[in-house]
Amino acid sequence: MNMIQEFKELHFSNELLFLGNAWDIFSALTLEKTGFKAIGTTSWGIANSLGFSDGELINFDRHLEIIKNIVENVKIPVSADIEAGYSEDINVIVDNVLRTADVGVAGINIEDSLKRSNGLREISGHCNLLEKIRITLDHNGFKDFYINARTDTYFQKETPLIETIERAKAYVESGASGIFVPGMKEDDDIKEIIINIDAPLNVLSLPGLTNCNQLRELGVRRFSFGNALSDKVNAHLEKNVEKLLTFRDTSHLYEN
Numbered sequence: 001m002n003m004i005q006e007f008k009e010l011h012f013s014n015e016l017l018f019l020g021n022a023w024d025i026f027s028a029l030t031l032e033k034t035g036f037k038a039i040g041t042t043s044w045g046i047a048n049s050l051g052f053s054d055g056e057l058i059n060f061d062r063h064l065e066i067i068k069n070i071v072e073n074v075k076i077p078v079s080a081d082i083e084a085g086y087s088e089d090i091n092v093i094v095d096n097v098l099r100t101a102d103v104g105v106a107g108i109n110i111e112d113s114l115k116r117s118n119g120l121r122e123i124s125g126h127c128n129l130l131e132k133i134r135i136t137l138d139h140n141g142f143k144d145f146y147i148n149a150r151t152d153t154y155f156q157k158e159t160p161l162i163e164t165i166e167r168a169k170a171y172v173e174s175g176a177s178g179i180f181v182p183g184m185k186e187d188d189d190i191k192e193i194i195i196n197i198d199a200p201l202n203v204l205s206l207p208g209l210t211n212c213n214q215l216r217e218l219g220v221r222r223f224s225f226g227n228a229l230s231d232k233v234n235a236h237l238e239k240n241v242e243k244l245l246t247f248r249d250t251s252h253l254y255e256n
Contacts (some may be wrong), residue, residue, distance in 0.1 A: 001080070003078075003106045004077075004079045004107075004142065004143075004144050004145050004146070005144055006077055006104045006106070007038055007077035007079065007106035007107055008106075008107075008144050008146055008177065009078070009248040010037060010038055010092075011146070011177075011178060011200040011221050011222060012200070012221070014221060015216070015224070016108065016210050016212050016213075016215060016221060016222065016223055017037070017038065017202075017221060017222040018036065018037075018168075018223050018224075019036070019038055019039070019040045019202075019222060019223065019224040020032075020038070020039050020040070020041040020077070020225075020229075021039070021040050021041070021045065021224055021225055021226055021230070022039050022040075022045070022070060023042050023045030023048070023049050023050055023227075023228070023230045024045075024046075024066065024069075025047045025069055025070060025073050026042065026086045026212035027045075027047065027229070027230070027233075028073065028074050028078075028096060029074060032074045032075070032076050032206055036076070036255065037076060037077075038076055038077040038078070038106075039070065039074060039076060039077070039078045039079070040078070040079040040081060040109065040224050041066075041067055041070060041078065041079070041080050041081050042081055042084050042226055042227045042230060043056075043063070043081040043082070043164070043246070044067050044226065044227035044230070045175075045227050045229075045230030046063060046229075048227070048230060048234065049230070054083075054084070054227075055115060056083050056084065056086050056115050058152065060086040060087075060096055063082075063086070064096075064099060064100060066098065066099075066158060067080045067105065068104070070102040071103055071104040071105055072104070074088045077106040077107075078104070078105045078106060079105060079106060079107040079108060079109065079146060079148065080100050080105045080107070080108050080109070081108075081109045082096060082097070082100055082108050082109065082110055082195065082254075083111060083113075083115070084111050084112070084113055084114070084115050084121075084135060084194070085097065085109075085110055085129075088115075088116065090128065090129050090132060090238070093110075093129060093133075093134050093187035094129070094132050094133055097110070097133050097136070097137070098136055098137070098140060098142075101137060101140070101142045101145055105148060105154070106145070107145060107146025107147065107148060107177070108145075108146070108147060108148065109148045109150050109180060110129075110130075110133070110147065110148070111150035111151070111180075112126045112144045112149075112150065112151050112152060112167065112206055113153055113155075113156070114135065114150040118156075119156065120151070120156060122150060122197055123166065123167055123170050123209060124228070126167075126170075126174075127170050127171065127173070127174040128170055128174075129169075130149060130173045130174040130175045130176055130238040131145065131175055133147060133175065133177030134174070135164070135175075135244070142176070145177075145222075146177045146178065146180075147175060147176045147177045147178075148177065148178045148180045148202055148222075149168075149171040149172075149177075149178070149179055149180065150175035150179075150181075150182065151164055151167045151171070151179065151180070151181055152182065153167065153181070153183075153207075154181060154182065154184045154256060155182065155183045155184070156184030158181075160184075161189050161192060161193075164181055164189075165192070165193060168181070168193060168196070168199075169196065169197060172197055172198060172199045176199065177199065177200070178195055178199050178201070178221070178222065179193070179198040179199055179200075179201055179202065180202040180203075180204075180222075181193065181201065181202070181203060182203070182204035182226070183204065183206070184203060185203075185206050185208055185209040187218060188194035190203065190218050190219075190220060191218060191219065193230065194218070194220070200221030200222055201219070201220050201221055201222070202220075202223070202224065203215065203220050203222075204223075204224060204225070204226050205222060205225040205226065205228055208230065240252065240253070
């Protein structure tokens with residue numbers, strides 16, 4: 001079984017897939033060492049590590065190089081967060097996906113948010129993109145490559161449930177392997193989406209939405225924490241640096 005097949009199977013095991021989100025080689029190796037079965041890169045964390053905000057502000061080649069370095073240094077499947085594809089041109093996005101697959105990842109997250117304006121891609125346009133991605137992957141030896149179709153309805157709509165179900169169904173029919181709905185946290189909404197889509201559901205950790213066992217009971221198949229860990233690490237670093245300058249003393253660096 002290759003990495004692509006292994007990663008796909010993790011979404012259908014008895015256990016929920018708890019995905020560890022990494023932003024560099026060290027974080028990826030740490031997640032692997034502590035027992036995570038798969039890694040998902042966080043575009044937010046990668047951007048922050050390079051001094052940028054999230055939102056496709058860094059060059060895609062630079063982003064891809066970090067993903068490649070992570071893949072080459074771990075022995076577990078890696079899924080790459082490529083935001084909305086780093087272009088508004090469908091052909092460029094499809095090429096970027098193929099380039100990402102070529103570095104050895106087992107899947108991608110790709111979202112329907114627009115980057116240069118507010119709102120979401122039209123459903124038909126995003127479905128067309130997903131279809132082209134799936135066909136291109138299949139024709140280039142990447143059968144079963146995991147396309148996690150992220151919809152940002154819960155970030156951008158006041159009453160998102162109905163549109164989320166509509167988009168999720170259409171995305172699965174267009175070749176998506178699974179659906180990712182960040183921002184959703186109500187149990188009833190989670191259950192409703194699971195009932196209505198024929199694909200694994202991925203949700204994002206939020207305050208009040210943190211427990212893998214509870215999510216598994218609801219029927220969630222995949223759970224990730226996005227940039228929450230990288231933000232925590234950055235905050236810890238900043239706090240310790242401030243102490244160094246405030247007290248002009250390094251003793252706290254040696255405390256347990």
